[in-house]
Amino acid sequence: MGYKDIYDRFINAIHSGDLKPGERAPSIRNLAQELGVAKKTVESAYDILIGEGYLVSRGPKGTLVNPDLVIDAAYRDHAPSRLDDPDLRKIVDFRDARGVFQLGIPSLDEFPYKKWLLLSGKVTRSMTYEDMNHPSVMGHLPLRQAIANYLNISRGIDCSADQIFITNGYNSSLRLILEAMASGADKVIFEEPGYFFGQKLLERRIQNLDYAPVDSEGVNVDFLVAHHSDAKFVITTPSHQSPLTVSLSLPRRHQLLNWAQENQAWIIEDDYDGEFHFSRKNIPSLKSLDVFDRVIYVGTFSKTIMPSLRTAYVVIPKALIPQFYETAEIVETGLPLLPQKILELFISSGAFFKHLKRMRSLYESRRRMVHDAFMEMYGDYFDMPLQNGGMHIVAFLKHGAKDRELCNIWQSHNLQVLPLSMWYAQKKHRKYGLVMGYTNIKSKEDALSALRLPYQQTRELFS
Ligand SMILES: Cc1ncc(COP(=O)(O)O)c(C=O)c1O
Structure with missing residues (x-):
């Protein structure tokens, strides 16, 4: 050189x-x-x-x-850009987008920031030489213990720390599971519609990928039984379907578990925001009903704490521990230790439970406010059924299919709503509408003043 x-x-x-x-x-x-x-x-x-x-x-x-x-x-x-590829551009824009109604972000204004800073200081000051060594590939043991306790109490999951692997997010969890368990020819079934990033990952990784439709009771298990009895994995969001937010009904939960047992298939339960259920009965996880041990449970702290923490986890059936451990030793390198220690203290000090409780009632009221403001302004064009939980809401277009055009208009006003049609991999069941987060809207007036911005253009689009 x-x-x-x-x-x-x-x-x-x-x-x-x-x-x-x-x-x-x-x-x-x-x-x-x-x-x-x-x-x-x-x-x-x-x-x-x-x-x-x-x-x-x-x-x-x-x-x-x-x-x-x-x-x-x-x-x-004119300089050559790494983002010239339009598909990549779309994905990068979606991940990095910021704005009003941004999806899947906790109420950042209500996070117990001071408590977190206090614990961060404590953890940093007490760092030892041993803390500089390689972190465990399965995750920091006290954190895994704290998560196991939490899952036992709050999600009804009978598990111990040795079944828990810490990862840096949902896609990492999914990659680890596939790496440990899937062979090239295995058929994988994903929900339609389903989580955009999960679907993109599977499209890259799985040759035999297919879809099962979702209706008002969650993923259609009759369809699965009839068309995909040869599947090895089903990936589902039973608590609040992503993105439709409906919950998987109890009969279907049992039907799905029985099907997995009979076919020796695995269910991957993505419980990304199951904590935020607002009806009086807190919804139990699918894993809590899993007497056959066919469910691999995937959780995240992105919704309950903050997405930038990049901390999620997988709960694996006991029989798979050696297989996962061996895979992790080869393909994982562990996560930074200090954030895991802060998180462990946050959970074990009781601050996590307190925070969840506060957020549950805050979300319930913010959701109602945004729903009412939205229907006041746009009720002529949309239906917006409220389900029993979830951190976002879906507005279904009453007529037509112009959700992408509409989102372009709304995004130009810094309203980060997303088109529902984007969640569908196939055209045949596709529905159209807006998917929007409500958690960071503080008042109905704030919602109305944001919603007013694209009002004229929206009317013109639909006239
Ligand atoms: C359906 C679904 N699963 C999982 C996640 C969690 O992703 P992560 O843990 O990578 O933040 C999200 C976050 O938006 C989600 O919407």
Whole structure:
């Protein structure tokens, strides 16, 4: 590598915005070491960059990208982008999108922030040398114990810590399960409609992927029995179907468990927001009825605590422990220890239970408020049935199929609603509408003033 290559790298990084005005460039010595070249080579590149005004030398403070540099937008717009692929672009936009009615985010304004900071400080200050060693691939044992206790009490799941694997999110949980258990030819059944990211992951990973429709009682088990008796895995969201929020009825729960036992199939229960059920009876998990041990339970702290924690877990049947342990040793490397310790203290101190209780009643009232505001303004165009739980609501279009066009309009007003049709992999059962989060709307007035923004354009679209 010569000085010209180093020069080119800087020019590209600066023009593409990866290196911004005012940011520090690495020291000549460090960069030379990093690239395995002589100091002189880096020095020559820096001299030219300084001469051209891209970098400035600030003596002991080191070398910076010139803070006064104005990047030519035309260059940046034409610079090759990693996101030129339209499908990838769509997915990235969806994950990173922020705005009013954003989906699946807890009420961040009501999070017990001070308590969390207190516990974070405590954990950081008490860090030991041992805490710097490799973390366990199954997860921090005290956290696994705390989760097992929580699941026993709150979700009716009879499990112990050795059945629990900590992962960094739902897709990681799913990948671990498939890695440990699925062979190339296995048939996997997913719900239709179903969780967008889960479906995308399965499309990449599973050759024999098929779908079972969902109706007002959850996934249609008669359909499954009739058409997919050869399936090895069924992935389902029984507490609040994603995205329709209906709960799987009790007869269907038993039918599904019996089917799995008879066919030696596995059920993957995605209980992503089962904690937020508002009818008087808290809904038990499917796993709590699983006398045959055919259910692999997948939970997450993204909804109960915060998505940026990136902490989720899998509860595996006892018979599968050695198989999972061996797989994890090969394909996993464990998660950062300190956040696991903070979370463990949060649960074992009782703060988690207290928080859940508060959120349950807050969500119930915020949901009602957003529902009422929405129906007041858009009731002519939509039906919005409220189910017994869930952290989002679905508005079904009474006529037509223009949910994507509508979402484009709403998103241009910073309203992050999503088109229901996006959750359907196939066209035949597709329904149209809006899927929206309500958890961060504080009052009916806030809801109304946000909903008013696209009112005129919405009417025009439907006229
Ligand atoms: C259906 C469903 N499953 C699982 C998750 C949890 O994902 P994660 O644990 O990766 O945040 C979500 C989050 O939006 C979801 O909607």
